[in-house]
Amino acid sequence: MFDIAVLGAGPAGLAACRAAAGKRVVLIDDNPSHGGQIWRGELAISIPDHVTFHPSTRVFDLRPGFTLHTDTQGVISAAKLIVCSGARELFLPFPGWTLPGVFGAGGLQAFVKSGLDVRGKRVAVAGSGPLLLAVGATLRKRGAKVSVIEQAPLGRLLKLLRAYPSKLPQAITMRLGLPMRTGTWPVRFDGKLHLSNGSALEVDYVACGFGLVPNTEAAQLLGCRLDDGFVAVDSKQQTSVAGVYCAGEPTGIGGLEKALAEGEVAGRAACGLATRPVSRRFVRDLIETYRLHPDLAALAKADTVVCRCENVTRGALDPFRSWRDAKLQTRCGMGACQGRICGPITQQLYGWTPESVRPPIVPVPAALFDQ
Numbered sequence: 219m220f221d222i223a224v225l226g227a228g229p230a231g232l233a234a235c236r237a238a239a240g241k242r243v244v245l246i247d248d249n250p251s252h253g254g255q256i257w258r259g260e261l262a263i264s265i266p267d268h269v270t271f272h273p274s275t276r277v278f279d280l281r282p283g284f285t286l287h288t289d290t291q292g293v294i295s296a297a298k299l300i301v302c303s304g305a306r307e308l309f310l311p312f313p314g315w316t317l318p319g320v321f322g323a324g325g326l327q328a329f330v331k332s333g334l335d336v337r338g339k340r341v342a343v344a345g346s347g348p349l350l351l352a353v354g355a356t357l358r359k360r361g362a363k364v365s366v367i368e369q370a371p372l373g374r375l376l377k378l379l380r381a382y383p384s385k386l387p388q389a390i391t392m393r394l395g396l397p398m399r400t401g402t403w404p405v406r407f408d409g410k411l412h413l414s415n416g417s418a419l420e421v422d423y424v425a426c427g428f429g430l431v432p433n434t435e436a437a438q439l440l441g442c443r444l445d446d447g448f449v450a451v452d453s454k455q456q457t458s459v460a461g462v463y464c465a466g467e468p469t470g471i472g473g474l475e476k477a478l479a480e481g482e483v484a485g486r487a488a489c490g491l492a493t494r495p496v497s498r499r500f501v502r503d504l505i506e507t508y509r510l511h512p513d514l515a516a517l518a519k520a521d522t523v524v525c526r527c528e529n530v531t532r533g534a535l536d537p538f539r540s541w542r543d544a545k546l547q548t549r550c551g552m553g554a555c556q557g558r559i560c561g562p563i564t565q566q567l568y569g570w571t572p573e574s575v576r577p578p579i580v581p582v583p584a585a586l587f588d589q
């Protein structure tokens with residue numbers, strides 16, 4: 219039995235572990251190394267001595283008490299739980315988005331960080347959000363010829379930068395040498411990437427992403443309340459369930475600094491130490507800046523695939539009124555990803571939301587359910 223279990227070894231989870239010095243802490247992450255999406259094991263941050271780390275381990279069920287059901291370590295118990303499960307990318311379907319050469323923006327970045335050679339390749343990094351510039355900068359550093367296509371209009375981007383001047387140097391560094399179109403988005407890929415302004419780009423790869431979706435499933439399984447799609451927390455990162463804290467992207471998409479600050483607060487609060495609340499202003503301003511243009515919901519045509527696992531097209535989904543109906547009648551969301559990709563897409567296209575979250579929250583062999 220551990221004092222504290224931390225789910226997710228990204229910046230938030232690592233900060234929570236550091237802050238909980240002196241406690242018996244277990245840290246679990248499904249990646250082979252710690253660091254989360256941004257660092258991916260590249261940063262030399264070590265795991266503190268008081269922490270037992272289980273990498274390459276998926277938590278597929280959580281129950282009150284708290285027991286975490288994992289695919290490599292069986293059941294792990296802890297008195298308190300800090301959920302730092304991060305976020306995943308939001309994709310929006312457009313004709314050609316399933317063709318070879320089209321990747322998720324973070325997905326292509328992850329391939330490149332694991333050795334994919336993009337030297338001399340022409341890459342369009344398209345969609346929305348600050349991640350596009352980060353991905354563009356990484357790909358350019360690795361020798362790719364990158365164009366960034368951001369759907370948000372320039373005026374909103376400049377307003378955000380003016381409100382946060384301390385972020386300006388970072389934005390300039392990432393932007394250096396990256397041709398960038400704003401207020402523009404991809405409408406079709408057929409070997410060329412066709413854009414909403416009527417132009418087309420010859421590319422080798424498209425890296426697409428329209429923002430991030432918080433991974434709230436772990437907290438939801440325990441009954442934690444959501445607020446506008448994010449895990450609701452108080453000024454100590456305490457959720458609506460006693461003993462469960464949450465930090466980082468599940469409480470609001472806000473980037474590295476917020477994840478680190480919230481992780482520290484959650485770790486300290488779980489130890490009963492004094493904390494200072496983390497501001498949520500940047501989260502709200504990011505939402506406003508990168509608000510998606512309504513036309514993006516109309517890019518998918520009747521024959522465009524929406525659920526890739528079960529090959530369900532937009533035309534097959536159009537007659538239905540809810541996620542549940544569509545799921546029962548078309549198998550949308552019932553494939554390997556369990557709706558993690560197409561669920562948020564149908565929310566954007568139709569406003570559907572799943573009625574409940576059930577285990578397993580990540581794909582695992584059925585035999586593990588005997589635990």
Ligand SMILES: Cc1cc2nc3c(=O)[nH]c(=O)nc-3n(C[C@H](O)[C@H](O)[C@H](O)COP(=O)(O)OP(=O)(O)OC[C@H]3O[C@@H](n4cnc5c(N)ncnc54)[C@H](O)[C@@H]3O)c2cc1C
Nearest residue numbers: 226228229230247248254255277304324466467473474477
């Ligand atoms: C694909 C992607 C790429 C990104 N790349 C960049 C970048 O290059 N630069 C940048 O500034 N920001 C990037 N971001 C944003 C960045 O992730 C955030 O700004 C911030 O660092 C998030 O920290 P976090 O600790 O909240 O979450 P994360 O860093 O996402 O960490 C959460 C961790 O929890 C693990 N996890 C979740 N659920 C489970 C489970 N059930 N079982 C086991 N482990 C689980 C995840 O695998 C992950 O390692 C990226 C985001 C995504 C989604």
